[in-house]
Amino acid sequence: xxxxxxxxxxxxxxxxxxxxxxxxxxxxxxxxxxxxxxxxxxxxxxxxxxxxxxxxxxxxxxxxxxxxxxxxxxxxxxxxxxxxxxxxxxxxxxxxxxxxxxxxxxxxxxxxxxxxxxxxxxxxxxxxxxxxxxxxxxxxxxxxxxxxxxxxxxxxxxxxxxxxxxxxxxxxxxxxxxxxxxxxxxxxxxxxxxxxxxxxxxxxxxxxxxxxxxxxxxxxxxxxxxxxxxxxxxxxxxxxxxxxxxxxxxxxxxxxxxxxxxx
Amino acid sequence: xxxxxxxxxxxxxxxxxxxxxxxxxxxxxxxxxxxxxxxxxxxxxxxxxxxxxxxxxxxxxxxxxxxxxxxxxxxxxxxxxxxxxxxxxxxxxxxxxxxxxxxxxxxxxxxxxxxxxxxxxxxxxxxxxxxxxxxxxxxxxxxxxxxxxxxxxxxxxxxxxxxxxxxxxxxxxxxxxxxxxxxxxxxxxxxxxxxxxxxxxxxxxxxxxxxxxxxxxxxxxxxxxxxxxxxxxxxxxxxxxxxxxxxxxxxxxxxxxxxxxxxxxxxxxxxxxxxxxxxxxxxxxxxxxxxxxxxxxxxxxxxxxxxxxxxxxxxxxxxxxxxxxxxxxxxxxxxxxxxxxxxxxxxxxxx
Amino acid sequence: xxxxxxxxxxxxxxxxxxxxxxxxxxxxxxxxxxxxxxxxxxxxxxxxxxxxxxxxxxxxxxxxxxxxxxxxxxxxxxxxxxxxxxxxxxxxxxxxxxxxxxxxxxxxxxxxxxxxxxxxxxxxxxxxxxxxxxxxxxxxxxxxxxxxxxxxxxxxxxxxxxxxxxxxxxxxxxxxxxxxxxxxxxxxxxxxxxxxxxxxxxxxxxxxxxxxxxxxxxxxxxxxxxxxxxxxxxxxxxxxxxxxxxxxxxxxxxxxxxxxxxxxxxxxxxxxxxxxxxxxxxxxxxxxxxxxx
Numbered sequence: 001x002x003x004x005x006x007x008x009x010x011x012x013x014x015x016x017x018x019x020x021x022x023x024x025x026x027x028x029x030x031x032x033x034x035x036x037x038x039x040x041x042x043x044x045x046x047x048x049x050x051x052x053x054x055x056x057x058x059x060x061x062x063x064x065x066x067x068x069x070x071x072x073x074x075x076x077x078x079x080x081x082x083x084x085x086x087x088x089x090x091x092x093x094x095x096x097x098x099x100x101x102x103x104x105x106x107x108x109x110x111x112x113x114x115x116x117x118x119x120x121x122x123x124x125x126x127x128x129x130x131x132x133x134x135x136x137x138x139x140x141x142x143x144x145x146x147x148x149x150x151x152x153x154x155x156x157x158x159x160x161x162x163x164x165x166x167x168x169x170x171x172x173x174x175x176x177x178x179x180x181x182x183x184x185x186x187x188x189x190x191x192x193x194x195x196x197x198x199x200x201x202x203x204x205x206x207x208x209x210x211x212x213x214x215x216x217x218x219x220x221x222x223x224x225x226x227x228x229x230x231x232x233x234x235x236x237x238x239x240x241x242x243x244x245x246x247x248x249x250x251x252x253x254x255x256x257x258x259x260x261x262x263x
Numbered sequence: 264x265x266x267x268x269x270x271x272x273x274x275x276x277x278x279x280x281x282x283x284x285x286x287x288x289x290x291x292x293x294x295x296x297x298x299x300x301x302x303x304x305x306x307x308x309x310x311x312x313x314x315x316x317x318x319x320x321x322x323x324x325x326x327x328x329x330x331x332x333x334x335x336x337x338x339x340x341x342x343x344x345x346x347x348x349x350x351x352x353x354x355x356x357x358x359x360x361x362x363x364x365x366x367x368x369x370x371x372x373x374x375x376x377x378x379x380x381x382x383x384x385x386x387x388x389x390x391x392x393x394x395x396x397x398x399x400x401x402x403x404x405x406x407x408x409x410x411x412x413x414x415x416x417x418x419x420x421x422x423x424x425x426x427x428x429x430x431x432x433x434x435x436x437x438x439x440x441x442x443x444x445x446x447x448x449x450x451x452x453x454x455x456x457x458x459x460x461x462x463x464x465x466x467x468x469x470x471x472x473x474x475x476x477x478x479x480x481x482x483x484x485x486x487x488x489x490x491x492x493x494x495x496x497x498x499x500x501x502x503x504x505x506x507x508x509x510x511x512x513x514x515x516x517x518x519x520x521x522x523x524x525x526x527x528x529x530x531x532x533x534x535x536x537x538x539x540x541x542x543x544x545x546x547x548x549x550x551x552x553x554x555x556x557x558x559x560x561x562x563x564x565x566x567x568x569x570x571x572x573x574x575x576x577x578x579x580x581x582x583x584x585x586x587x588x589x590x591x592x593x594x595x596x597x598x599x600x601x602x603x604x605x606x607x608x609x610x611x612x613x614x
Numbered sequence: 615x616x617x618x619x620x621x622x623x624x625x626x627x628x629x630x631x632x633x634x635x636x637x638x639x640x641x642x643x644x645x646x647x648x649x650x651x652x653x654x655x656x657x658x659x660x661x662x663x664x665x666x667x668x669x670x671x672x673x674x675x676x677x678x679x680x681x682x683x684x685x686x687x688x689x690x691x692x693x694x695x696x697x698x699x700x701x702x703x704x705x706x707x708x709x710x711x712x713x714x715x716x717x718x719x720x721x722x723x724x725x726x727x728x729x730x731x732x733x734x735x736x737x738x739x740x741x742x743x744x745x746x747x748x749x750x751x752x753x754x755x756x757x758x759x760x761x762x763x764x765x766x767x768x769x770x771x772x773x774x775x776x777x778x779x780x781x782x783x784x785x786x787x788x789x790x791x792x793x794x795x796x797x798x799x800x801x802x803x804x805x806x807x808x809x810x811x812x813x814x815x816x817x818x819x820x821x822x823x824x825x826x827x828x829x830x831x832x833x834x835x836x837x838x839x840x841x842x843x844x845x846x847x848x849x850x851x852x853x854x855x856x857x858x859x860x861x862x863x864x865x866x867x868x869x870x871x872x873x874x875x876x877x878x879x880x881x882x883x884x885x886x887x888x889x890x891x892x893x894x895x896x897x898x899x900x901x902x903x904x905x906x907x
Contacts, residue, residue: 007387008388011384012384015380015384018375018376018380019375019376026815026817029818030817033821033825036821036825037821040829043829043834044834047835047839048839051687051694052687055683055687056686095369097336097366097369098369098371100334101336101364102359102388103359103360103390104356105356106355170664174663180668180669180672183668183669183672184672186676187672187676190675190679193683194686197682197683198678198682199773199774202675257338258337259276259337260328260331260336285653285656285657288660289660291663292660292663292666295663
């Protein structure tokens with residue numbers, strides 16, 4: 001069963017490559033503009049630290065390290081779970097009909113059809129940023145560092161997937177073209193600053209309601225040896241499992257409410 | 264054993280009402296109003312294995328909604344259904360491995376890659392063993408003459424070529440039931456008849472059960488031993504095609520273009536003892552309406568030898584016309600009575 | 615789209631039965647049609663309930679998060695780049711408020727129209743395509759400003775200590791400058807969108823434009839915080855007229871005659887940016903009708 005889906009994934013990525021070889025310029029345009037979006041926030045950090053040397057008790061290298069970590073799961077998520085335009089393409093144009101008449105889980109098919117490998121470039125750059133700022137900080141490379149990076153990355157991807165799947169499944173009930181997603185996009189970037197600088201309400205929101213703090217600052221704190229957030233960091237897989245569960249449940253429930261397109 | 268068994272199937276949609284103007288839009292923001300639309304109203308029918316059944320009706324009659332419930336896309340509001348031994352919406356992923364679906368307006372294939380790549384991908388999706396796949400593909404490719412198309416990307420195929428590839432895509436996993444939604448829409452005559460012949464052979468050789476919706480009466484004539492007609496979410500006819508045409512068919516119309524001016528009286532005289540009706544458009548064009556019991560060729564035979572004809576066009580009644588005529592033909596009769604009458608007939612045919 | 619046009623056509627034809635001369639009636643009809651584009655876009659935005667409610671929440675959060683981030687940056691309250699802590703938090707709140715109004719996706723809409731070919735139909739209709747897009751952008755901006763930003767701001771003020779000016783004159787000036795922010799930002803969008811006629815893939819351009827506008831207009835970082843060489847370059851580019859200049863007036867950093875200077879800069883950029891638009895518009899028509907797309 002697992003093998004079946006892995007097999008499909010390989011098959012779809014091969015197909016992606018075949019189509020993309022014909023439009024090679026688009027590939028690089030996508031990579032560069034993806035990085036540009038990321039750069040906005042990086043420049044913000046750099047400019048800020050030209051005028052101050054601590055953000056809520058975090059040094060420039062620490063903030064940059066969190067930023068680097070943030071890019072890793074985000075790249076993986078954007079590559080394998082890409083739900084942009086779901087409502088327009090699958091609901092309004094009725095492509096969901098086709099998906100539902102095929103013998104693989106429908107959500108997984110949608111992920112497969114939208115794989116976006118250029119996004120992984122962001123993850124690599126994130127790792128490099130972590131490496132540089134980590135060595136500036138003199139962070140030790142322990143035996144558990146690499147396994148934890150993998151575990152926490154996967155957990156963060158699960159959180160993203162859960163949140164975006166839940167939001168996207170709303171399009172099964174409502175007329176909304178998924179206009180919330182771009183707005184959410186803004187919110188998630190707030191998880192890469194030390195959440196302790198926000199007031200209580202926002203901290204609770206970013207921790208428990210839309211837990212974007214778990215895709216950036218909390219897990220990164222583990223590697224930074226920030227005692228105050230260690231507990232939170234270790235909670236990341238749990239939060240990931242819970243939110244992924246919510247996402248899948250609301251998706252499966254939503255599919256039952258699918259109305260089809262037009263006549 | 265029945266391939267498809269449907270009992271009191273109903274589907275209701277909640278439709279949101281939009282109030283008018285700025286005030287209405289603000290009101291909608293706080294309190295939405297909905298109305299319910301029942302697209303399929305408690306229909307029952309069963310289709311035995313190996314049958315080709317036509318599912319017809321006007322747009323909005325509930326055809327697509329039914330097909331979507333039968334294929335597991337939509338969950339019924341009430342009633343029960345079983346297709347190939349499965350309840351479609353409950354075990355969707357297992358169920359769909361036994362069915363093939365072609366939606367005429369929507370492609371199964373990947374737009375940018377070669378047709379063969381799409382087939383390979385579908386092989387993986389449907390978990391067809393390599394050997395079976397090869398054998399099946401060879402058979403289908405030969406039968407539909409696709410050899411030269413296999414490496415072309417789908418976007419470079421003509422509609423007819425694409426539709427033949429769609430059929431292959433839907434049949435690669437050798438489904439026992441095939442659903443076709445308007446499979447011949449927009450195709451030219453040659454491709455249409457090729458596809459019909461192919462479907463017939465499929466049905467004969469593999470015993471594939473086929474349910475198809477169409478607006479083209481010739482599809483039905485060529486393929487279906489049985490017709491289910493839907494109107495406003497209810498079955499108004501379920502039985503043989505001949506009966507349907509005999510009861511409700513209006514006949515055919517033939518249009519003539521003449522090389523030299525031809526008088527209407529002349530035309531009427533040639534077909535004097537036949538129950539046909541002539542109308543003339545101008546000196547060089549005329550139409551004749553021929554009732555069903557008369558052969559078109561008999562009427563043509565009378566005219567062709569004597570007039571200078573440049574063009575002939577035969578216009579068949581399509582299923583929409585038949586549905587319309589069911590209502591128009593006895594306007595005093597209430598539809599309910601008709602449905603009752605038809606229900607009786609169904610008993611006669613299917614018991 | 616076609617519904618919008620139909621509706622616009624319907625209401626404009628029903629609205630003009632006055633006894634004026636034919637020319638004047640025509641003008642009035644056309645003007646009515648343009649206003650309808652604003653109204654219809656506004657109504658379209660209103661039609662999506664879930665988007666609307668979540669939108670308010672997210673706008674509130676945006677203001678809140680930016681407020682606290684800057685508070686943390688200030689830490690113990692000295693001045694950065696000429697901004698005091700209080701001025702900075704106001705500046706951030708106002709910048710986001712302005713963005714709600716001036717932000718739109720006209721570039722994306724135009725380039726979609728160009729790529730799927732529907733622009734040809736738009737160009738032969740009896741109105742000016744660019745002006746119609748502008749009107750739709752205005753409808754969208756008004757929606758976001760009135761329906762998302764104002765409720766978001768009210769909630770934000772209740773939750774977080776954001777201080778907004780109280781003098782009516784500051785508000786009046788701000789609204790005028792906000793309108794120019796919208797014009798300039800939309801002009802840049804239109805230029806980016808129309809470039810799809812001449813560039814094979816303008817997706818990259820559109821994304822680049824978005825990054826540049828967010829960064830160089832002073833939305834993310836006020837321009838004075840940039841290194842000197844960069845901020846002196848930015849002072850001769852149009853982007854500062856979108857966020858930084860009106861924000862500076864509203865926070866009280868620029869006052870008196872300075873306000874008129876700021877307004878002057880905005881007007882100059884508005885006029886200057888008209889030149890490439892007119893040129894691109896004519897070149898596009900040329901390309902569409904003479905060379906066949």
